[in-house]
Amino acid sequence: MDKEKYAIIDIGSNTMRLVIYLKEKSGRLKEIENVKVVARLRNFLSDEGDLMKEGIRVLVETLHSFREVTNHHRLDEVKCVATATIRQAKNKQEILDCVKKNTDFTIRILSEYEEAYFGYLAVVNTTPYNNGITIDIGGGSTEVTYFHERKLIHFHSFPFGALSLKKQFIVGDIPTEMEMITLREFIYEQFSQLDWINGKELPIIGIGGSARNMVQIHQEYASYPIAGVHQYLMSREDVFEMNQYLQSLSFSELQKVEGLSKDRADIIIPAVEVFRQLVSIVGASHFALSRKGLRDGVFFEELTKEFGISVFPNVVEESFYELATDYNINLNHVFHVTNGAVIITELLNKAGIISTTKEDELFLKRGAFVYNLGSYIDSESSSQHTFYLLANRTIDGLFHKDRMIVALIASYTSKSGFKRYVAPYSQWFTKEELHTYRMLGAILKFAYSLNATKRNIIKSIDLHVDSDELTFTIICHHDWKPEQYQAEKQKKHLEKLLKMPITIIFSKEK
Structure with a gap:
């Protein structure tokens, strides 16, 4: 008898991912496949806001390659979710129709609330925090939430991400001094809109690839003695130091930094600058990483249907x-x-x-x-x-x-x-x-x-x-x-x- 497997495709603005999980006897979902394609769909958005034909082609071809993997695992039902780029595209219906016609996947476009909610749900179900602020920087959007006593209180989705910040403010591979000043001013202005984060003095929990890369870089930098990034802690000073360190490197040096994915070398600086600014505005003592994010949150949503709960009573x-x-x-x-x-x-x-x-x-x-x-x-x-x-x-x-x-x-x-x-x-x-x-x-x-x-x-x-x-x-x-x-x-x-x-x-x- 085949073991129970679950799969999800996450169509992000920077990367597309297929993740396959195996349900263990405890009910825990163990990741057994993680296929990543750096599609950078965000770069195919036209000035008018349409996803160009080349972008749709990349999307469809990537989904075809994912189907090869899901067929190997004999998976018929695959969740397929899309975030900022597809959500913001003016021709989203054309995209959905094209995918449905040319593949057998049906895309669920997540709303800004759903994207923020699923990230929050993953954090409260897999970390020790009762109160905190989450941040998930994607390629085309950034979701911030505030939760208290493990309940979602506020959320906001900013229409910028690591890829769009790079495209908007940085001409070359790395920012000039003036570009950094403009970028900082923009980020500060954006975060200043949220009166519910200012001076909260709560831990910040980062979700997604940029946060994971910053943590991996810091682990290598500090010669950290054990494996694993989930629930890894960085002090406020650590975040500031990483920000300064990365901005001091040339692009060729950035590409060789241990812990940094080469495909993120050109977008890591704007992402870490966002983390630094948020740490400062919140007055956070530390930054933690949740390796569990949107994809895990989508599965936690199933618990609501199956057991009538969405938040575990006690994580540990x-x-x-x-x-x-x-x-x-x-x-x-x-x-x-x-x-x-x-x-x-x-x-x-x-x-x-x-x-x-x-x-x-x-x-x-x-x-x-x-x-x-x-x-x-x-x-x-x-x-x-x-x-x-x-x-x-x-x-x-x-x-x-x-x-x-x-x-x-x-x-x-x-x-x-x-x-x-x-x-x-x-x-x-x-x-x-x-x-x-x-x-x-x-x-x-x-x-x-x-x-x-x-x-x-x-x-x-x-x-x-x-x-x-x-x-x-x-x-x-x-x-x-x-x-x-x-x-x-x-x-x-x-x-x-x-x-x-x-x-x-x-x-x-x-």
């Missing part, structure tokens, strides 16, 4: 349940291990042995949820696989640093293993933070040993503290010998961190 919880499904995590076992780890942490806190925060407890719970996840691949090297999978898989709703913390806690086996895993990222954390994460990892490992056979035999856990010794009393429903063996074996990690010997007393419930 949704992501962890996807992990549970994809890696066959035993949720009953997770519940008992998590409960044990939380009780042990609370007992140690109450006794004044450790001092952890609510945030630490949340990391502990998330680590417990995916502890030993790597055994899905190979039980012998479970720790390494656990760390690698969590550190390198995008987890919607978790920033990169938070994802790394969960990976360190969930993969904990020993001090040496912890130090080896954290080495490339050690500059992200203070010594105190690393000590806390080691402690949480050791507590989790100990709690895991108390349910080693997955029989859920623990009724209660108590702690008695002498001046130089900790005594845990574990009351059990059934025989505890396998758990006792594992607990005695694993307690050494806690003893080293707490610098106190631990005695474990198992007892049958009365």
Whole structure:
């Protein structure tokens, strides 16, 4: 039986893209094909506003090539959406008729609202933000939204994009000093129309190819140690620095910049200038990237029809349940291990042995949820696989640093293993933070040993503290010998961190 696949064609002003997704058993859509054609349809708009015959030819030929790919995947139904250039073309009906006649695709022209809404929808369903401002710079339009408590409050679509700004203000491959001044004045004037963004002091979430390219350039520039751009964070100063850096380069140097698509070399400067201006006007402390955008938003719209919702109640919880499904995590076992780890942490806190925060407890719970996840691949090297999978898989709703913390806690086996895993990222954390994460990892490992056979035999856990010794009393429903063996074996990690010997007393419930 064929696996369930979905496809969408996004006809933008700069690029046309065909993306094919595979629906995994968790319900998550995994991208399996991403075919891009730099069609630059915007350049085929005449002064009168018509898409010229050459532009229509490029559009139809590109759709024919996409059909070859969708036929290979045996996809009959393909969503096909178009944005600014087709929307703004005066002869849009002629374009739609020509496409319908010469291909078997039916184009849905998105309104300005729909284009902005789908971008917003993708952001609130795949990032941790409850409040923020999104920006999606296409080739021919720029959509800005403001959302509060995950609800769309305002949107605006500007009739300019990276390609049209280049065409309007820049004669050569890169702007002259005077062209930059004129461009800046124009962008500032445009953004000044929106009183609902001025001084909001909210994070800005960028969507689309220009934002992605700026982030990729910054990752290379900063020698970023992990893969993935979704939920990547840049400070206000980082955005300013990238803007200045790119404007200092010749066109031949721009074309060689790591992280920058060569076909965007001539339009990246106006795009990043737009980001810089928005960061300044909003007073944003940072800029984040959402790799999920319009195309994902179109599919999220389907949830409205299927389940009566369009916004997930909790993004990160949704992501962890996807992990549970994809890696066959035993949720009953997770519940008992998590409960044990939380009780042990609370007992140690109450006794004044450790001092952890609510945030630490949340990391502990998330680590417990995916502890030993790597055994899905190979039980012998479970720790390494656990760390690698969590550190390198995008987890919607978790920033990169938070994802790394969960990976360190969930993969904990020993001090040496912890130090080896954290080495490339050690500059992200203070010594105190690393000590806390080691402690949480050791507590989790100990709690895991108390349910080693997955029989859920623990009724209660108590702690008695002498001046130089900790005594845990574990009351059990059934025989505890396998758990006792594992607990005695694993307690050494806690003893080293707490610098106190631990005695474990198992007892049958009365």
